[in-house]
Amino acid sequence: MEKQLHLNLLASRPPIAGGFQSSSKMKMGPGRKRDFTPLPWSQYFETIEDIEVENENGKDIFRLYCSGSHGPVLLLLHGGGHSALSWAVFTAVICSRINCRVVAMDLRAHGDTKVKNPEDLSADTMAKDIGKVMEVLYGDNTPPIMIIGHSMGGAIAVHTAAANHIPSLLGLCVIDVVEGTAMDALNSMQNxxxxxxxxxxxxxxxxxxxVKSGQIRNIESARVSMGGQVKKCEASSSSPGVSNSIGDDIIEEEDEEVEEESNKKRMKEDDKEVLFLFFT
Structure with a gap:
């Protein structure tokens, strides 16, 4: 009975209020400059938690972004190469529609999660990570949990459910999930x-x-989530990595005047400059 009530609650999907429009569907007029400045995680989630998990090699620390205080838990698992912040826009929308709690997790070797063995991306290991994190987070009072996984996260969600790492599992939702193990999913992404x-x-x-490469179609999502996909470092302008950096090679959709202004701003750099590199 309780499980059915939670399912009914999760199924509630009231219409989007008037005036809301997905950023990915907004058309930009000629010459209009789009805003690519980063957005803070706090605009979409309520809290950040770093969960310590003991293992044979020491302690692993998993980064969680959370919202809500009542109702069933939606555990969100991102795809390969992304991070928990990829769920930011979704979290803001779903929490405005239904009574639920959201936990978005940076998987090992992604985002701000730090593990002793980041090379171990096997399905078994990553599924165990999920179970251990939920156990530390909730203890013996684990609430009903529904896992929602995208791509690689969907594969991990299936393995987590099959291994019964979350006894209070309420349901499972996989989006664009790949067949096979998580390692197979990562191998297929190498190109x-x-x-x-x-x-x-x-x-x-x-x-x-x-946005312009098509990796992320929603501008708002890109502005909040890219910070979880790259790391900040300092490098000399004479280092080899700089020649491979992207600054002026992006295909511009703006008019020439706006493009020139954008390029001039990006070209203002010292001999010692800050670079942003992908985590994976």
Whole structure:
């Protein structure tokens, strides 16, 4: 009975209020400059938690972004090469529609999660990560949990459910899930990962690339999530990585005047500059 009530609650989908429009569907007029400045996670989630999990090699620390205080838990697992922040826009929308709690997790070797063995991306290991994190987070009072996984996250969700790592599992939703193990999913992504730029001159530059390359179609999502996909580092302008950075090679949709202004802003850099590199 309780499980059915939770399912009914999750199925509630009131219409979107008037005036809301997905950023990915907004058409930009000629010459209109789009905003690629980063957005803070706090605009979409209520809290950040770092969960420590003991293992044979020491402690692993998993980054969680959370919202809500009542109702069933939606555990969100991102795809390969992305992060928990990829669920930011979804979280804001779903929490405005239904009474639920959201936990978006940076999987191992992604985002701000730090593990002793980031090379171990096997399905079994990543599924165990999920179970251990939920156990530490909720203890013996684990609430009803529904896992929603995208791509690689969907594969991990299936393995987590099959291994019964979450006894209070309420349901499972997989989006664009790949067949096979999580490792198979990562192997199938290698061509895409190799095609990405080695570095960016700014986070804004990374956001712009993600949108114009088609990696992320929703501008708002790109502005909040790209910070979870790249890491900040300092490098000399004479280092090899700089020549491979993306600054001026993006296909512009704006008019020449706006494009020139954008390029001039990106070209203002010292001999010692900050670069943004992909985590994976």
């Amino acid at each position: 895409f990962l190799r095609s990405r730029p080695k570095s960016f001159k700014s986070l804004e530059n990374a956001i712009e690339w993600s």
